[in-house]
Amino acid sequence: MLGAEMREQTWNLRQATTHHFLSFQNLLDFHDLTSSWLKELNIERAPHLLSRGISHHYPESVAMLELLASRELGAFLDDTAPEDILGRLENTVWIVQAWTLKSILERSGERSGERSGDQPQDNATSTLESVLEQTSWKEGRRIGEQRWSNRTHRGESDLRPLRSALADSPFRGNTFNRPVEDLFILKRALRHEVSLELCACPHRVSVPEVQSVEDLLCRLHGQWMRGFLYALNNQIHVKTEFARPRCTQTWSLQTPPDLQGPP
Secondary structure (H helix, E strand, C coil), X not given: CHHHHHHHCCCCCCCCCHHHHHHHHHHHHHHXXXXXXXXXCCCCCHHHHHHHHHHHHCHHHHHHHHHHHHCCCHHHCCCCCHHHXXXXXXXXXXXXXXXXXXXXXXXXXXXXXXXXXXCCHHHHHHXXXXXXXXXXXXXXXXXXXXXXXXXXXXXXXXXCCHHHHHCCCHHHCCCCCCCHHHHEEEEEEECXXXXXXXXXXXXXXXXXXXXXXXXXXXXXXXXXXXXXXXXXXXXXXXXXXXXXXXXXXEEEECCCHHHCCCC
């Protein structure tokens, strides 16, 4: 019996901590945002096309995509430190998301040109971006409801605790070794108004592949956060200001506390 247990537990196998599994879940949900775009746009055989495209341009990322597809961190633990695996996975998730967004835009431009040479490409791009924004909002709301099911849709007047909720979101990424204060810098904190600087936005990510789509990607992330926060408080109004590299978000209540009716 003891021999069987020893065979199952390799002596040099690294053990993942709770923080490692939380980081892995964040990266899974972050990648699900990418997958939601492909699903909403009805791109056929999206997983196959994604794997094939990434393997062609970034062959070193194929193993990381397999890790995402398995949705099991434990199956990939070996003598490599979990931090190293998660670090490579985080980089892959950003590359895949940027590459996918760029490919979607290029594909849309080509097809709109084939359908109607008279239709301005800007109109097609605007429609596509609107679909991506709505999809991102819905995905953010889904994750908010999934992670915070015990307090979704509460119209509470104090918005300050929502900053802590962002610590349990995909935008925390693989950064559990950093305090949430470093990722969402507080600029203003009142019960009915909160302003944050977004330190994890695409404009500040050191992944070269992100640069070509960083403006649109930042907008889509902002929409995701709007949906996530709405799931927690359906009275919230979220305004994102894109001013690279210091993008900010301001939260306020749609109905000021002193004008709200009885609970």
